[in-house]
Amino acid sequence: MTLTQAEIRSQPGLWRRASTEAVPEHLTDRDRRMLVIGCGTSAFMAMSYADLRERAGYGETDWAYASEIPVRRHYDTVLALTRSGTTTEIIDAIRALDAETTVALTAVPDGPLTPLVDHMVVLDYADEESIVQTRFPTTVMTLLRTGLGVEGEPVVADGEAALAGPLPADPADHDHFVFLGTGWTLGLAHEAALKMRESAQAWAESYPAMDYRHGPIAVAGPRSLVWMLGTPPPGLVDQVGSTGARVLTGTLDPLAQLVQVQQLAVAAAAARGLDPDHPRALSRSVVLAP
Numbered sequence: 493m494t495l496t497q498a499e500i501r502s503q504p505g506l507w508r509r510a511s512t513e514a515v516p517e518h519l520t521d522r523d524r525r526m527l528v529i530g531c532g533t534s535a536f537m538a539m540s541y542a543d544l545r546e547r548a549g550y551g552e553t554d555w556a557y558a559s560e561i562p563v564r565r566h567y568d569t570v571l572a573l574t575r576s577g578t579t580t581e582i583i584d585a586i587r588a589l590d591a592e593t594t595v596a597l598t599a600v601p602d603g604p605l606t607p608l609v610d611h612m613v614v615l616d617y618a619d620e621e622s623i624v625q626t627r628f629p630t631t632v633m634t635l636l637r638t639g640l641g642v643e644g645e646p647v648v649a650d651g652e653a654a655l656a657g658p659l660p661a662d663p664a665d666h667d668h669f670v671f672l673g674t675g676w677t678l679g680l681a682h683e684a685a686l687k688m689r690e691s692a693q694a695w696a697e698s699y700p701a702m703d704y705r706h707g708p709i710a711v712a713g714p715r716s717l718v719w720m721l722g723t724p725p726p727g728l729v730d731q732v733g734s735t736g737a738r739v740l741t742g743t744l745d746p747l748a749q750l751v752q753v754q755q756l757a758v759a760a761a762a763a764r765g766l767d768p769d770h771p772r773a774l775s776r777s778v779v780l781a782p
Contacts, residue, residue, distance in 0.1 A: 496622045496691070496768040500754045503627045504651035506618050507747075510635040511644020518595055518611050520550075520639045524568035527589070528555045531581050531778065533625040533683055534573035534632075540679030541573075541636045547675070548640045558585040567591045575620070575628045576777040577603030597635075599628050623774050624690045626754050629683065630747055650748035660740055660752060663760035666717040669694055670708070670737075671753070672701040677722035677746045684721065684753040691768040692760035701725050704732070712737040719753070721746045 526545065528538035535557045542555035556562060558572070558581035570591040574582045577598040586594055586608045594609040599619035606612055618631035638644055669688045673681030681698040688696035699708055702725055704718075709732060712718060716737035720729070724741055732739050742749050761768040 494758065494767070494769050496624055496626065497755075497758055499620050499622050499627045500751065500758070501655055503630055503751055504648045504655065506627055506631045507634040507644060507651055508648045509617065510615065510631050511638045511648065513635070515635060515639035516595075516611065516613055518569065518593060519571070519597075519613065519636065521569070522549070523551050524593075525551060525566075526553045526569045526571060527562070527565070527567045527591070528553065528571045528573065529558045529561060529582065529585055530555075530573040531558050531579050533629050533686060534575065536679040536683040536686070537573055537629045537633055538571075538679070539682070540633065540676045541571075543676040543679070544637065544640055550640065558582045561585045561589055563588055563590075565590070569593045569595065572596045572605070572609070573598075573629075573632060574605065575599045575625060577601075577605040578777045578779055580778060580780040583608065597632055622769055623776050624687065624768060624771055626687075630750060633747055647745045647747055650745040651751055654744055654748040654751040655755075657752075659756055659759055660742070661717055661738065661756065663692070663694075663756055664763045666715055666738070667695060668711070668713070668716040669696040670704070670712065670716060670718040671696070671698045672704055672718065672720045672724070672728075673698070673722055673746075674701045674725065675722070680721050680746050680750050684719065684750060687754055687757040688760065690771045690774060691757035692764055692766060693772060694757075694760055694764075701728060704728070709735065719749075721749050 530538040538555040542553040546553040595611045597613045671681040671684040685696040685698035688694040712735040714736040719740040
């Protein structure tokens with residue numbers, strides 16, 4: 493078992509812990525205008541959480557890549573998602589943003605971000621040795637969803653089911669992977685495609701489900717796997733299937749479906765003779781020279 497596989501399998505237990513711990517009040521305050529930022533995987537979790545928070549009625553919520561922050565806007569709260577707390581773009585963004593309260597949600601305490609923010613929320617138990625992120629972002633999402641009132645145990649049960657069941661597809665049957673989402677699952681779709689690229693160097697794309705018909709569907713074919721995270725829009729499954737592509741949908745919680753994608757990415761890496769623990773051209777944290 494690779495290190496990445498072991499960390500993937502640890503997720504339900506970590507979700508249970510995150511869903512039973514008290515969520516800090518600065519993550520649950522209502523009627524505060526919030527910006528959520530991140531890089532890479534954390535940016536996609538920021539996208540998902542922003543949609544969830546605003547739809548749940550907690551207040552206007554934006555998200556941004558840390559390198560593309562809206563510097564001319566004021567926010568009540570800025571929440572930075574960062575596994576290492578050392579990423580250059582996150583540190584620069586916190587320094588540049590106009591906010592009453594700044595919060596960092598990280599796996600590593602006492603890093604360079606600590607003196608720059610008002611509050612640190614540390615999930616050190618979800619930290620990872622692997623370069624490719626799996627369990628930290630999903631545990632972050634579990635904590636944040638708990639703060640919005642989502643019950644944790646059904647999600648944990650679906651995560652366990654995702655790990656216990658077979659892969660929903662054989663990666664050797666496909667050389668083109670597409671992930672679709674809507675609402676909060678769009679961020680998960682982007683993260684799913686990223687996992688396939690990082691782990692398996694695969695041709696992987698991601699789109700809003702309704703927008704897939706506006707051009708990208710043109711390259712779908714018999715070697716394509718199109719996976720819809722969450723509930724697919726009416727008629728889209730049949731339309732994508734008519735291209736010859738294999739279409740996957742599921743009934744598990746979308747976060748558990750992401751676990752299935754993580755497993756698929758590791759299996760695809762193995763089929764291609766790649767080591768998911770040592771992905772090409774990647775490092776645990778991007779720290780840029782001054």
